[in-house]
Amino acid sequence: MRAFADLLERLVLTPQRNGKIRLLTEYFAATPDPDRGYALAAITRDLEIRSVKPAMLRAIIYDRMDEALFDLSYDYVGDLAETISLAWPSKAGANRAPELGEIVETLNAASRADGPKLVAGWLDAMDASGRWALLKLVTGGLRIGVSSRLAKTALAAFGDKPVTEIEELWHGLQIPYTDLFAWLEGKGEKPDAEKPGYFRPVMLAHPLEARDLDALDPDAFAAEWKWDGIRIQAVSEGGVRRLYSRTGDDIGAAFPDVVDALDLDAVMDGELLVYAPAKPPFAVRPFAELQKRLNRKTVSKKLLQTHPAFIRVYDLLSVDGEDLRAQRFEDRRARLEDLFTDGPRKRIDLSPVLNLQDKDALAAARAAPPDDAIEGLMLKRRASPYVPGRPKGEWWKWKRDPFLIDAVLMYAQRGHGKRSSFYSDYTFGVWTEEETLAPVGKAYFGFTDEELKQLDKFVREHTTDRFGPVRQVRAEPDFGLVLEVAFEGLNRSARHKSGVAMRFPRISRIRWDKPAGEADRLETLHAMLPGDASA
Template sequence: MRAFAALLDRLSLTASRNAKLRLIRDHLADAPDPDRGWALAALTGALSFQAAKPAMIRQAVEARVDPELFRLSYDYVGDLAETVALIWPAHHGANREPELSEVIEALQTVKRAEVQGLLEGWLDALDADGRWALLKLVTGGLRVGVSARLAWQAAADFGGVEVAEIQEVWHAQAPPYADLLAWLDGKAERPSPQAHGRFRPVMLAQPLDETADLPKLDPSAYAAEWKWDGVRVQAVSEGGIRRLYSRTGEDMSAAFPDVVAALDYDGVIDGELLVLHEGQAAPFGDLQQRLNRKTADARLLLSHPAGVRAYDLLAANGEDLRALPFVERRSRLEAFVAALASDRIDLSPLVPFEGWEDLAALRASPPLGDPTSAEGLMLKRLDSAYEAGRPKGPWFKWKRDPRLIDAVLMYAQRGHGKRSGFYSDFTFGVWTQDADGVPILTPVGKAYFGFTDAELKQLDKFVRDHTVERFGPVRSVKADRTFGLVLEVAFEGLQRSKRHKSGVAMRFPRISRIRWDKPANEADELTVLERMLDEAEGAAPG
């Protein structure tokens, strides 16, 4: 457990991607089996413990520490695992320090009534770093800046193979990955990827630089299609096994049983998960109602029916199609989707164009209908094979320019992980009027990125210096017509929302600039956002 705790601690304090890769690679080289395999599973999100819940951690600490002291400490620190790790009154020597594999194997078999006792014994035996790592493991929220792909890359670096080779076999393996690690050690052959229902490594597009890229590209060599505003998925149906994967290989099947039920074929479709109403793509906010859920109830399935808009065909009837050129895969895809005749799976149509100027005009002003739910265009070279990763040249994404507004900072909340000591999650608002016609701010969004580390420190200082109220980890800052911090906010889309007081919801808001120079009374009004909505809805069919 000590080596795993040291790894998490160093990862949480390391911003450099290359440094994180080295730390994970070195851990795979130094840690014994099965601990290194369990560590890899934890970093990739492959572990969950049904019997252990955060509420049990609270019960355990409140049995040892005054509950009010714990509450105040948690409000200050802002992270459950870190708070408990620091405040826990351990009895060192009372128990033997557990190994990582011992903890995981116990949590996989323990009864719910026995969890608290186990946790208390382990917390007693570990130091503060070990307690923090244990609780992060139990809750599943490591928050050390490591994605599954980064962990796969570190494993590939360790074994001297391509990351696509790791992805190809990953979903045919199970923690603690003994066969996979034996292969990476050079002690065994590569494990077979041939497992029904497995995930295939996804091909990604490069962002298009209009100035640098377009002059070098031949329009006749590329196909164009809309980049739909949903979630990229892989819909797999093989050997009686049906699964819906995210682009990172997360199994989303349980949350979308209506989509899984429609996978009545033998093959693998690469596409976009959308809410579809009579074949029309709904705004992303509708899909958000169904994301991050373990299951979907009957009411939600009826009101927000999901489906897949197909981009590509990776396999069909046992044949791997990824090496074929895009134009041939596209032809096979068109016939495949037509044969399905499903209202849950439709085809992403190609966008005809003569040249780049023609396509740029379409991107700026899409025609009526579904393209109002698209966030830009995709360019795909006709002769391109389906390659894992993000190769330069075959595919480009040409997103629409983000929209901008000036808003006023209203609330700030503490971050997590390495940001737990800073106010880094910012709620902002625009001007409207109350019933008496008095100007007031109404919240329209929340952003937690887009600024540098130096700007974060400036924002944190502003929040601390101008706090007017406190609500646990949240602070309300001074904001009125005479004083306030204006933030230039960029966002990808906008839609009406009954859940928000302002009546609007933003898609991917981020802080574009801090307008230290701009008076608060010059920030935008809610009517600006309402006009944007009216313009977007005016472009769609009534």
């Protein structure tokens, strides 16, 4: 448990991705089974552990110390697990600190009533950092900035294997992953991936640059709309139904409406979207509406009614037990269309192949798509097999040009790691009817190192106020710095005062030349909002 606590502690404070991968691989190398497997499951949030409710934790700490002193401490620290871990008065003569595997196995074998007693005993045997890790584990609040994708990347680095192989295996594995680690260390066979319902690593597209367009032979490619949802793989085989994200996370629990509809034997590649319930199927709604259903473990009945989801499929990897991945795209496509001869299925429809003959027609379609939920074109080589990863020249994504606005720099915050001595995160705003600035977004990339130095200098020289790591910058109609901001789309947002939220904002140019008073206005942004199909 000591090593696991240290790992969490370091992960929380390490901002760099590579630093995190290094910490994880070192931990995997130094920790025996089954602890490293349980740690991995805890980090990827796959670990099932008998949880201890916050109210029970309060009860055990109140049993040990004065309530008023604990409450004062909690007010100050602001996090229950952390407060208890720091304030816990250890009893002398406690047992040795338990190992992670021991904690998981003992707790899962215990009765609900015994859980808090066990936890109290372990707290006595640990130091503050161990206590914190234990409490985070049993309250299910392990937020340490490591995605399951990052954990898999670390496993790949640890075993020197491609990450796609890990993704492919992942859902056939059992916690604590003893066979996986044995294989990664070269001490065992590769675990059997091909259990029914397994994830097939996805094929990805390259962004289409101008020179790629010049070299492109339109006849060799099929064009499709690029839908603004999330890429998923829907698997239904041998009675197993799964919905995977593009990195192989099973998100089915949050989408029972879609999983229910997988009443065929097939593995399909497509876009997960939500539609407007009152309209004929399937009127796609903006990404912001889909977002309400993402990153959940379960979904409420109400949300299922107001935000029904469906899949718009565009590729077929397997059907009735036959693996199609080695076949040509157009042959797979023909097999896919065979599944839709009677029109759309319940919660599944077909993304059309567009009849566009030449580059001019492609460019015109990309510039003026018929639906707000389209963010550009996909171009797929008709002869392409389905290959994991991002093979060169097979699939292209040709996104719509980003939106651009001129906004005024309002606040700047210091960055992390290499950028900790630079004001590198910028909040910018546009003018309202009252001639004040309304913040509309925040961006921290898109500029060169040289431009960063200039921006930092501007911030330092024109600071009007400070709030911790944030500086307020002089921003008036007659004086201020205009930033040209590029973004991929705009959502309505009740959380932001301006009523809008940007997707992927970045600084595209610094307009040293432009007077702040001539920056864009909030009405301009409101006019860019997509219409919600349900409205």
